[in-house]
Amino acid sequence: MKKILVANRGEIAIRVMKTAKKMGIKTVAIYSTADRNAPHVKFADEAVCIGEAPSSESYLRGDKIIEVAKNLHVDGIHPGYGFLSENADFAELTEKNNIVFIGPRSKAIKIMGSKLAAKEAVKAYNIPMVPGIDEAITDVEKAKSIAREIGFPILIKASAGGGGKGMRVVEKESDLESQMTRAISEATSAFGDGSVFIEKYVTSPRHIEIQIMADSHNNILHFFERECSIQRRHQKVVEEAPSAVLSPELRTKMGEAAVKVARSCDYLGAGTVEFLIDADHNFYFLEMNTRLQVEHPVTELITGIDLVELQIKVARGEALDMNQEDLNIEGHALELRVYAEDPLNDFLPSVGNLSTYKLPVGEGIRVDNGFEEGMDIPIYYDPMLSKLITYGATREEAIQLMIKAIENYQVEGVQTTLAFGKFVCEHEAFCSGNFDTHFVKNFYSPEALQQKTENEGKIASLIALKQYLNDQKLLRLPN
Structure with missing residues (x-):
């Protein structure tokens, strides 16, 4: 593999290119007209404008991306995350054009892209799942009957969903019909698929995910867990590894379950298996994300493994050159997603010009960044500026380093989640490890x-x- 096209933008495009360059692989960037002066364009060996600013006319145009890849004799395409990363048709199109898709096979993307199909696939592997119904439902009376059986509160979820869209918590039967109608409508407009299903709502849940990597030689490893319970609007903002609540025994059990999930769909490459943990530390399979995660740096720091490098090696057909016993957790890592959002105004996107933009530096501080001082924040894409990551020998050290890094991160011109990150890191519930996915609802205003x-x-x-x-x-x- 001599040349890779990165079908993405911003910090993740640069992150992938850094590893490719380290491996002696040439890189191709694609960009929209809004991103012509973006850092990822300058960082690549070659760059091609793919279309106009809206992602539907640029970063989501799989046909155009393949055309560019063929014209420039590209060997592989890395999709990053978001955009086309979990698009089975794009993965298939890449394969058909004899270009390596640096990700799972299209079959696995299809199975795990539907929460219902995913539940069906893992059924035979004895993996714990939240009580509920594992089929699409539109009949309100049937939904009421199921809800009575499993007990309120319940959760209505979009089968094709993600990012909290098409998701509704229903506390009592009288609210079920209206909330179901809303969930179906939201799922239809967000994903073009109105299928919803019902499951028991786990109170005081923690969101724990396991990083896995699978090669084409029947080897699957897990790289321990990430705690992702600090969320706003069901989307993660602060992540850490390892989790403060997992015992070594529970870690092993969840890791083994994640490997089984990957095996259930003949997985290849990097993936993440997501679980909920209840107050009694029972864990339940949620879904699998068939791509590299935003929060992968915290896993890299505690394991000393470059996950992008492993992705590329696996895509080239190489076998994983390590065993599960070789992997250990060293130290603690914390990540804050630095969004151009206003935490004082319901985390709404904050559009403007980065009149001041200076990154913190120092030992134990890593910034995966996609912006420069003087740039405008485009309104067309996810408003994440960077990921601020800190690493220490202990959790306390990583938290203190994060507070210091936030204080030294200078941004003027837009509002950001930096102040919110500091609020979290200084809060007693977070510092004690005694928190769940309701942290924002319970403690933040x-x-x-x-x-x-x-x-x-x-x-x-x-x-x-x-x-x-x-x-x-x-x-x-x-x-």
Whole structure:
């Protein structure tokens, strides 16, 4: 594999290209008209404009991407995450054109792309699943009957869903019909598929995922877990590895379950198996993401493994050159997704110009970044600017380093989730490890963040004033 096209943009495009260059592989970037001056375009060996700013006219145009790949004699396509990364048709089109898709086979993407098909595939492997119905449902009376059987609260979920879309928690029977109608409508508009199913709503859940890697020689390894319970709108914002609540025994059990899930669909490459853990530490299979995850850096830091490098090696047909026993957890890593969003206004996207944009540096600090000072934030794509990752010998060290890194991350021109990240890292519930996916609902409010910021500002002013007065005293002292 001498040349790879990265079918993505921003920080993940640069992340993939860095490993490719390290491996002596040439890189091709694609970009939209909105991204012509983006860092990923400059970082690549070659770059081609793929279309206009909307992703439907650029990053989602699989036919155009294949055309560029063929014209430039590309050997492989890495889809990153988002866009076409979990599009089975694109994976198939790549394969048909004799280009290696650096990801799973299209069959696995199809199976795991449907939550219902995924549940069906893993049934034979004795993997715990949340009580509920594993078939699409539109009949409200039938839904009520099932809900009564498993007990309220229940969760209505879109089969083709992700990112919290088409998902509704129903506390009582009288709300079921209206919430079901909304979930079906939202799923139809978001995914073109209105199939929904019902399962028991797990109270006080923690969201734990297991990183796996499978080669074409029947080897599947797991690279331990990531804790992803700090979320807003069912989307992750803070992730860490390892989890503060997993015992070595539970870790082994979940790792083995994740490997079975991968085996159930003849998996190839990097994937993530997602689980819910209840208050009694029972775990349940949720879904499988058939791609590299946004939060993969925390796994890389605690294992010392470059997951993108492994992806490329596996795609080239190489066997994994390690055993499960060779893998160990060293230290602790934390990641904050730095979004151009306003945490004081319901995390709505914040559009503007990055008039100041300076990244923190130092030992134990990693920033996977996709922007530069002076750039505008495009309105067409996900508003993530970067991923801020810290690594320490202990969880406490990683948290303190994250607080320091946030304070040294300078952004002006847009609102970001940096202040929210600091709020999380300084909160007693997070520091103690005693939290779940309801952290934002239970502990966070714009008022709490504003109050905290104002208090910090007052303290900083008092310290500055004290320092000034001390300096004046020194100046007045006789020589």
